[in-house]
Structure formats: structure tokens, C-alpha cells
Amino acid sequence: MRWSQVFIPTLREVPAEAEAPGHQLLLRAGYIRQVAAGVYAYLYLAQRSFLKITRIIREEMNRIGAQEFYLPALNPAELWKESGRWGVDVMFKFKDRNEHDMCLGITHEEEMTNIARSELRSYKQLPQIWYQIQEKFRDEPRPKSGLLRLRQFNMKDSYSFDLDDAGLDVSYDKHVDAYTRIFTRSGLRFLHVDAYSGMMGGKVSSEFTAPAESGEDWVAQCECGYAANLEKAEGRPVPVEDLPGDAPPEPFATPGLKTIDDLVKATGESPVRMIKTLVYIAESQPVVILLRGDHTLSETKLASVLGTGVFRPATPDEAFQLHGAHLGSLGPVGRKGVKILADSALELRRNMITGANRDDQHLRHVTPGRDFTAQFKDLRVVAEGDLCIRCGNRLRLVRSIELGHVFKLGRRYSETMHATVLDARGQEVPLVMGSYGIGVERILSAAAEQNHDDDGLFLPRAIAPFDVILTAANMDDESLRAAAEKLYSEMCEQSIDVLFDDRQERPGVKFKDADLIGVPYRVTVGKKKLASGLVEVFDRSTKQIQDVKLGEVVGTLRGKYLR
């Protein structure tokens, strides 16, 4: 392609709408333009990248025997009412001209299951893996960071159908392999992490996630290889040396001290020695939740422990009704007939400080197990520096972009939608399903977030819009121009994926643009070196320059750079 003939609208300044560096650069480099919040037009460069990305995805999906379908995004309400997901609040819904409820698909479990149930009859037809690459629509409350969270986006989603759990394990493992290959080939730095499976039906799931500052997921990571989404991550607190002695709980006055922070300041004690008492209402039943003073409740983990997503913090009035004291002076000692959940970090601790259930009073010398009984569960969000549950080293927290999610669905959809086959004994059994997604735009986004400097992007070759940019320093210089044209013809003949910057621009402009748009290698034809029969090959990511003889450019590219 000749730059003079294609549309690559680079910008010198950063549009005010963009915050994340990768987003700014994709705009400046002329890849994308915004249409609405979370809705983008993908221009020429972006589309070239997406075609390369989806090609990698297709090759790797096909390799595990997955079959590509193409399903509509426009759906009738019935399908979603049947699966129980019509109520999902991020779904775009509307009525057609006949007043039928319609929606745009947020994903395709329903449609795939619908096909499976009407067509799959026998265990002999299993296993099946069906996938598609299609637009998904989600009316996100907060789209953000360019292509990182969109309202319309492309997802590769696949669905596996097996006879039993063992089969699902195989299909799941195949996807893990395929995803590992896809993200490796895409040139991303990524992690495979344990993930929270959600409330409904899910058992096992994991995420593929790309560490990047602008990511919105937190991942806890250990050098031993353990990595988990913060929603799911477990860690052991660094052991605490408790005060000796076995004195009984003793009240002391804490007038006006409402928060752990207040207590720390007033008493000089570490929050590690305190018990934070929270009151929640779950399915209209009160639950008392205890955490170490410096720890944070994970509502995700709480949902798992409670077995329901229906809960909320109690109002101050409710808390007062239940404890006879106001928020800030609550504690577990003396509470009877109410469910008390304590984070496991409190197990085996002693002589702690907590609220006395009397306003402006706290208790010291409180020992869990002796002074109150509670169920100990993992309830807190892992903190930086906690110890790895596998190896005992310290965990690090990193921000990360979720690229893909693999999920053992089990029978959640097949049972509600009656998707069954006959097994070898002639018994009707529900299909065992898995679902597996990859955000196509997120691969480009993550690559941009991970690979940029002050001058612009340097995308991994596998997903860059071009492999090479051929820059003629001065198109008005006849000999230089002729040499560049000749090189361009050779590259085209040899099927090198090249963008020829043949614009009548000053060299500075061309170099700036070339640095900006993320093409991994630049071949520069300049007057001085051309006089000795040389051109430069410039590696955008390392900034290394190699002089190459005019006649050897294609060979050098093929042999060294584009292997």
C-alpha cells in the first residue's frame, strides 16, 4: 500500500477524550475514531490489525477441532426469557414494528444452546465445539479507555458440548491450550489466572489477562506461578505476634471514635490488633462479618460463602436495632442467635480490640473462639504483601486487562433450556457445557498499552497492521525516488507486508508518523547512504539500525527480521 493513497489520519495532538496511553495513541495513529461512548469506528489500520488477530484466533480454534458458525446478534426476547437472563441490565432491548420484544445479544449461550437442543440427539454426536466471532452489545454503565470497555465489541466465543464432566474437562483444557497459543502468537505478555466463576452454575473458570497500568482488573501474582484475579485470590496474612495473657474482655471508653482509623490514632494500637465489625442483611437475615482492622471485605467472596448475591450493608438504624449500639461501636461479643462470619485471618488470634455494643465503648482482650463463636471463612480481599497460599512468598498485585475467560458452565443452560441427548444406555442426560470468550479489541488495546513509548506504538509483528514501512526521505529527489519505488516493487513481489510512505512530505514528518503508527520495522531510503548503495533497517521497538545493501533488503528482512 502507498501511504499517499490510503487513509491514515494521524494527529499531532492528543484528543481530550483519551486518558489511557494506548487509547491516545490509537487515536493519534489514526486507527480509531469515536462514534459514541463505548462505540468506535475502526479505520484502515485498526481493521488490518483485527484481520490479523482474528486470523490467529481462527487458526488456533480450528486446530482444536472447533467449528466456526455465524449467529445473529438480533434476538427475540423469548430465548432470553427462557434462560432467565432477560433481566440482565446491560442488555440493549427494544420492540420491533410488531411490538415484539427484541434485544441485541450480550453473548451467545442461549442461541448456541438453542441449536444444540434441537439438533443434538445422541452421545455419538459429542463432543462438539462451536465458535463464532461476532459483535456483542452491552449497555455498560461506564464504557472506558477507548477499546478497553466497549458497548459494541467483537468477541470470539465458543461453546463446548459434552456428555459428562470428564468430557468437559477435555474441552476446557483444549481451550486453555488454544488461548495460550493465541495470546503467545499475538505477542502479548499475559497471565493465566484463577477467576471467580460468578453466582450462577459456574464451577471452574480462569482468565487470561494482560498486565497493563490502564487495566481494570487486579491480579494477585506470586513468583511461584500462582496467579488469581483479586475477586478470587487467596492469601495468608503475615503472622502477627499477639499480646500474651488470657485476661477476659475489658471495656474501655472510646468517646466519639467511630472508625478503625480513629481508634488507631487514639490508642496508638495497630489496626492489625483490631476486629472490624460489619453488619449485612442477606436475604433479609442479618449477618455479622468480622475482619481484621486493616482488611477489606470482598463482596464477591461473601456472595460465595452466603450462596446468594442478594445482600447489602445494614442501615445505621438496622445495625442499632440489632446491636443496641451505633455503627462504630459494634462487636461480636455477646451476640447470640445471629450468623457470625469471621475472616480466616482472625482464626487463632487473641487479645484483640473490638466494639463493645455500647456506644463509645470498646473491648480489649477479646479472643475469637473464647469470647465469641464464628464460622471462619475466606472473606477478605487479598492485600499486597500477603503470603502465597502455595509457596509462602509475598504476593504482588498488578493491574491487568482481561483478554479472555474460559468457563466450565456445567448444566446451567442445558437444564434450564432442556438441551439433552441420549447416552449409551438410552438415558436422557443434559449436555455438559463450557463457554469460552476472547475480546478481540482487547488484544489490540492490550498490545497498545503494553508496547508504546513517547514517540508512539510498537505493536507485535503478528498483529501490527503492516510488517514494514518503507520511507523515502525525499520523494522529490529523482534517484532516491527511483530506488524507493524499485524496492517497493520488489517487496510487493516477494509478498512483504509493506506500507510505502511515498508522500511528498519532509523527512521529519514521515519519521514521526512511522514511529507513531506501530509498524515494527522501517526501511529508510536516504540520500547519503543511498550514494553508497545502502538503506537502513530500523527496529521500532529496540531502535537498532542496520545498514543493508540495496540488493539485499528483501533477503535481510526475510532472513532476519520477518522470520
Place this chain on the structure above:
RNA sequence: CGGGGCGUGGCGCAGCCUGGUAGCGCGCUUGCCUUGGGCGCAAGAGGUCCCCGGUUCAAAUCCGGGCGCCCCGACCA
């Protein structure tokens, strides 16, 4: 859903407080010049000042309502 910010040529911004002529930089067009890091000179084109309503002789500016976009938090099957 809670909090904050912004909306003025294609992009970045000033002007608004204190009402009266719409301005700067970049980009764009034409000519000359220049050609290894967004060159220089000159002449131009380009604006419903987000929308609707109100106040006023007069509104980008003041008042009311709405819409859009961004950021933080909540949420993210």
C-alpha cells in the same frame, strides 16, 4: 446509581467571572522555498460558540431545562 470535570473551525485551547467585533497554536488550501526528525515566508478557506427556552436594546458570556463526552467510585451474568 453517587461524586467531579468538560462541551467555542478538523485537533488542542483562550475568551465566559465583569453581556456589545469570536481569537490563538497546530492542521487544511495556494504560491515560493526547504528536504534525515512535525522547516521557513506569504496569501487564503473554514465556526448553528452542544441543544431548547428565558432575561436583555444586545447572550459564547447571565438564568432555567435538556443532551453529549471524560474521569473517580459502585456495578461488570
